């Protein structure tokens with residue numbers, strides 16, 4: 116795999132070409148969730164034309180407005196990837212098929228209660244934090260292992276796997292290490308759980324680190340800037 120796209124503003128003319136280039140570069144089984152926070156619906160349509168069907172958003176209001184504007188595209192899957200407050204859980208379940216950022220037992224329990232009334236269980240990922248990072252939410256491995264018995268009781272949720280966001284400013288080898296530990300944690304949970312909790316999805320890797328994430332077993336990557344250019348700060 117080439118690392119040519121890392122941290123470089125893409126040299127391609129269009130979103131369409133950037134998507135095509137990324138798709139070619141990564142293994143076919145890796146799902147691309149295009150992260151479209153602050154990105155216009157026009158550019159999202161370009162991404163769609165290039166084959167993107169999964170969009171990731173971290174703000175409910177922004178996502179709901181875009182979903183309305185893109186309602187003519189029938190086969191989209193929406194992933195919530197931001198910190199979700201418990202009082203917004205119901206709205207999130209109405210508007211997203213996946214909630215990748217479940218970062219506490221209280222939130223998981225709230226989602227489970229609400230999901231009892233749904234026809235299909237929502238797909239969720241447990242957001243983990245393999246390195247201390249005060250600016251990020253997420254379970255530490257210890258917390259998660261301790262809470263597993265309670266998480267396993269949440270029968271209305273479809274727990275798909277783990278999601279992680281690395282802290283900024285790690286070296287390449289530190290990034291590799293942290294992704295490998297995330298993979299090992301998923302395996303550990305799979306093996307130690309009393310009732311098996313098959314964590315088949317590993318959502319890790321953003322524009323700056325996705326090749327390492329894929330090397331460590333990512334099944335979902337979440338690129339933003341590399342497809343759409345840098346965001347306003």
Ligand SMILES: *Cc1c(COP(=O)(O)O)cnc(C)c1O
Pocket residue numbers: 150152173196197280321322323337338339340341
């Ligand atoms: C913003 C964001 C991304 C995308 O980051 P880029 O650096 O633009 O690729 C991925 N995952 C999460 C959770 C994000 O908030």
